[in-house]
Amino acid sequence: MSKTLIFLLACVISRAAISQPEGNTLGLDQFYLLVKDHHPLAKQAKLIVQRGQVVVQEARGAFDPKLVSNYDTKQFEGKNYYEVWDTYVKIPTVLNVDLKAGYERNDGQFLNPENTVPSSGLYYAGISVPVGRGLVHNSRNIGLKKGMVEQRTLQNQAYSVYNNLFLDANYIYWTWFGTYQKLKVATSNLELMTERFLGIREGALNGENATIDSVEALIQVQTWMNNLEKTKIDYQNATLQMQNFIWDPDTNMDEIQPDTVWSRGVVFAVDNYVDFAMRNHPDLNTLEARLNGLELDRRLAAENIKPILNLNYNFITGGDRSDENLTGVTNNYKGGVEFSFPLFIRKERAKLKQTKIKIEEGDLKLGHKTREVTNKVFQSYGKMTVLQNMIVQQRQIIDNYEILLNGEKTKFDNGESSIFLINTRENKKIAAELKLVELEADYGRALGFINWSSSFYIDGLINQVQ
Template sequence: MRVKWIILFLLPAFTGFSQVPDSVALSLGDIFALAKANHPIIRQAKLQDDMAVAELLYTKGQFDPKVQSNYNVKNLNGTEYYQKFNNALKIPTWFPLDPKIEVYRNQGAYLNPESYVSSSQDYWQVAAGVSLPIGKGLFIDERRMLVTQARLYSGLAQAEKIKLINKTLLTISKSYWDWYLAYKKYELTSSAIEIAREVLARTQLDYGFGEAAVVDTIQAKITYQGRQTDFEKAKLELLQSQLALSIHLWSEEGIPLELSSGSFPVSEDSDFMVPSDSGFQTLVEWALNNHPDLQKLSTKRDQLEVEQRWNKESLKPELNLSYSLIDAPFNADGFESPDWENNYKLGVDFSIPILLRKERGKIQKNRVYQEQIEFEMSQTRLTLSNQLQSTYAELKTNQTLAQQFSNMSQGYRQLFEAEIFNLESGESDLFKLNIQQEKYIGAQIKALEALVKFEKMRYQLPYEVGLPYLSYQALYE
């Protein structure tokens, strides 16, 4: 039969994957590089660092120096009762000793004697002093607590950023390998349909010469129609996979990009190799200390510990001392020597709640929250360890299955080639050839599906470990 010649001619095209001229090869590394630079979700994730900086700046604002001024005048029936102009500069510090400078200008017929300033000094007076808590607030106060918590927030933001970026990259990797599978199936069905078309044409030609039965032409036509159906399905799957991957492609200006019709995926060696058993144990140890979920819980625990310090400090009574030197009088010629013994203001403030129920309640609530965090961390560690064991086992199994399906595909190819040889020798027919061809195509698809599942799992493992950007580089830093 003349059919045998065209099958032998097209077999290399069927078993290999030709490349379209002027096409562009895109590896997953190329897609990752583009996504890391321009993907909106990854850009959003990187804003977590800016948020942490803004949060720290906000809380540090409580230590900003503060200028206060007020001016009050009272006139009644043509009499100026008083005119008071008060100014103050407060300089909060990290240590509880807070300086304060006050400048007064007070005058009037009915001015409170306490606010009186001599007219010989143009009614001006200056006071400079400090305040110091020696009870509640000496070792930690609310503003220092908030700043410390804001500094810890950077660890929380970093963990959240890693989680968001890793999730996005994992989604991209799955979309890429779906595209890879759809593209290879498209090439496979495209080659198969060409074979079926040529077989149909040659069978019809042989039938015209009386070398083939009518049933052979019917069989060849049915096979060709089946290949057309498979090709249309593969073409639709390829289009859908391209659209799914294009969702993650963005330009630097934030413009959505699309895969060109000439682009095609490639499988390349990468750092995402299957680790050995000892290497996997290293991954588990790293994850149990650095996984983003555990980092978030650890940061929350540290923030609660800082808050608890302040809660316990609140049990102390408020006992504040203040001293201000009244540097008066002064004039345009300069200041006179301060009178340390006579010109000063001294204050002592004391207060304490009788039952301290509010303070004790805060301590108890905080203790409960800390226990909840500890329980959650224990559960997270156990879940993480078990999940990593499961993922690693699945990865190794998929590696074995991918190799086995590849070997099976090569075996079916040999059977297909043997059937062609039998057909050439007159010991087979078109029906048997189609059966072997169907098995070979099915084996090729299963091998591709196993390979793609294995490739997806290679990226699933670093995602489960929590490695930043799904890169093993974090292990060596």
């Protein structure tokens, strides 16, 4: 039975040695790059930015020149009742002034007298000016500005996708890191406990150690065998979660492991995080963009209270006339005035008041969100500072446990202690090492949280996704 037990323990040692994956290390920054370049949500964010560009392109279409050609004819019982043909180019401008130039040619036995033109046709060029409503603020230029606001909103939506994605990726990475570190601890301790058991057992057979000590050592081996199996499952599950974020076909999770060299990372003063959040946080910028859009609605609503007063003037000349007439003043023209104004303007005043109420609501939302973002930055920064101090103290605790353990081993060698006391010291030291792993992982998550709460994750993306 003793030979069988030794064989089984030798197998345990070999299994523990190969339980840790071997391969290239994957640091947190490298992991972020893989997520940014290959994750479906990151690609979706790029599409959101492109959608914003298309929105602006659509709004600019309101200022595109238009070529229009209208042709109407009526033929009945061999008679040419009429042929009316009008072709023109219309050019809208930002000031809502429309320029128009065209050619008109009409003919027929029963042509409407107002459509009568010279046989060679009629050229005309004119302008339409809204003297009242719509000269400065109108649906066209407001629409373009709102398109730009929508573009900024969609861009901030894309930044928010990146920000949340990196927060989730950060959490999973440090879970992966923690389970791998615990796997290393379990593996090394199982090897240590196994070697200790074999030594104590050999001493018990030679009469140098008590038999009960070998039983105590065997219990430790069995305990760490179970611990190793649990840490292996935890690590496998964390690796599967990592695969939810790594979509690069060239990255094989079976061949990589986390970077086990823990570092504090790049940390700035808390004011830097707050200032960055106030300038770049996607949630705050989205609310500000919506307020800008509401301000544009307010301007348009205020403009609609004005009366409609449009002036139209078209210079006309026959097709057989000299072109020099086109450059001078002539009595040949077509003009008109359009006036309209609702007597009570209840609809327009209600729209303006409604927009002002929405602006007040937006200001309140922005103020609340600003306070919320600021408090989250301070909260996460405070937690990160505390964890940093705890990590320093935890390392000192481990060093002190190491001193106690070495002292207990010396006493055991002098016959003044027992394997039970050694295991007790050892277990406390191991528990302290596992606690250090948890603190390091928690610190990484806290640093990720402050990068998320301040939107610092998008610092390197602001110019890349545009």
